[in-house]
Amino acid sequence: MTVADGLVAGLGAVAVGAATLVVTTRHLVRAGLWLVVALGALAGVYLVLGAELVAWVQVLIYVGAVVVLLLFAVMLTRAPIGPSDDLDRRRWPALLIGGGAGVALVALFVDAYRWSTVELSGTAAGAEGIGAQLFGAWVLPFEVISVLLLAALVGAIVVSRPDVGESP
Amino acid sequence: MIHAVIPYVVAALLFGLGMYGVLVRRNAVLLLMAVELMLNAVNLVLITADTTVKAALPHGGQVFALFVIVLAAAEIGVGLAIVLQFYRLRGSVATDDVPLDGGTP
Numbered sequence: 001m002t003v004a005d006g007l008v009a010g011l012g013a014v015a016v017g018a019a020t021l022v023v024t025t026r027h028l029v030r031a032g033l034w035l036v037v038a039l040g041a042l043a044g045v046y047l048v049l050g051a052e053l054v055a056w057v058q059v060l061i062y063v064g065a066v067v068v069l070l071l072f073a074v075m076l077t078r079a080p081i082g083p084s085d086d087l088d089r090r091r092w093p094a095l096l097i098g099g100g101a102g103v104a105l106v107a108l109f110v111d112a113y114r115w116s117t118v119e120l121s122g123t124a125a126g127a128e129g130i131g132a133q134l135f136g137a138w139v140l141p142f143e144v145i146s147v148l149l150l151a152a153l154v155g156a157i158v159v160s161r162p163d164v165g166e167s168p
Numbered sequence: 169m170i171h172a173v174i175p176y177v178v179a180a181l182l183f184g185l186g187m188y189g190v191l192v193r194r195n196a197v198l199l200l201m202a203v204e205l206m207l208n209a210v211n212l213v214l215i216t217a218d219t220t221v222k223a224a225l226p227h228g229g230q231v232f233a234l235f236v237i238v239l240a241a242a243e244i245g246v247g248l249a250i251v252l253q254f255y256r257l258r259g260s261v262a263t264d265d266v267p268l269d270g271g272t273p
Contacts, residue, residue: 002169002170004169004170005170005171005174008170008174008175008178009174012174012175012177012178015178015182016178016181016182016185019181019182019185019186019205020185022185022189022201022202022205023185023186023188023189023192023193023198023202023205028195028197028198031198031201032201035201035204035205038182038205038208039204039208042208042211042212045175045178045212045215046212046215048170049170049175049215049216049218049219050219051215051218051219051230051233053230053234054211054215054230054233054234054237057234057237058211058237061237061241062204062208062237062240065241066204066240066241066244069244069245069248070197070200070201070204070244070248072248073197073200073248073251073252074197076252076255077197077251077252077255077261079195079197084195086194086262087193087194087195087198088192088193088194089191089192089193089194091192093191094187094188094191094192095188095192097187097188097191098184098185098186098187098188098189098191098192099184099188101183101184101187102180102181102183102184102185102187102188103184105179105180105183105184106177106180106181106184108180109173109176109177109179109180110173110177112176113171113172113173113176113220114173115171115173116171116172116173116220117169117170117171117172118169118170118172118219118220119169120169120170120219129226129227130227130230130231130234133225133226133227133228133230133231134231134234137225137228138228138231141235142235145235145238145239148238148239148242149238149241149242152242152243152245152246153245155246155249156245156246156248156249157249159246159249159250159253160249160252160253162256
């Protein structure tokens with residue numbers, strides 16, 4: 001166990017605990033706030049693993065934008081402030097499938113990477129290295145993704161027009 | 169030095185939790201939150217693979233993680249537009265109320 005091991009394990013435990021609360025809490029607003037904790041802890045894990053740019057993009061886009069959008073949706077759908085009892089379906093089928101997927105993936109990863117260790121020094125890349133890769137080898141997918149963002153923007157505007165769905 | 173298995177196990181647990189949330193939640197907004205958890209688990213696998221695997225192109229995993237973040241932002245925008253439009257039409261965000269046969273309930 002090194003310092004990086006301890007940091008990743010601690011932040012990962014925070015992320016998993018907060019994610020457990022996201023999928024089990026009975027308060028709609030608190031689910032969104034626990035999501036902030038989970039995503040922030042994941043940004044910390046990225047920092048420890050040497051992915052600085054992705055960590056800050058995670059903080060900006062996920063914690064800054066996506067969670068705010070989700071909380072706006074919670075408010076716009078007039079969600080109750082207190083605890084709600086009708087948020088969940090029957091638990092055991094979901095527990096069976098979700099738990100099965102989680103345990104299977106854990107078994108797979110533990111079997112594949114059991115005692116392998118990696119040196120972290122020298123793997124860290126600042127924005128410069130990522131930018132060189134992004135605008136060098138990956139420039140075509142980058143441009144295609146900008147078209148996809150435009151399509152999603154237009155689609156969201158068309159879907160949320162108030163006259164959609166009215167009887168002609 | 170780091171044991172590569174720790175972030176991989178965290179990602180696997182997050183994916184399992186997200187899948188449980190997608191299946192168990194009835195509220196469409198909470199369902200989207202669980203989808204975000206699954207996407208973040210995939211991102212963690214990509215970042216960890218970027219640090220632990222020596223690839224021909226350096227930092228491909230981080231570039232892919234950035235792409236996944238952009239895709240998740242597009243997904244959440246369109247998804248919330250659909251959820252809000254459904255709420256406007258039916259006055260509910262429960263996924264049980266969505267008619268799957270194309271008819272009007």
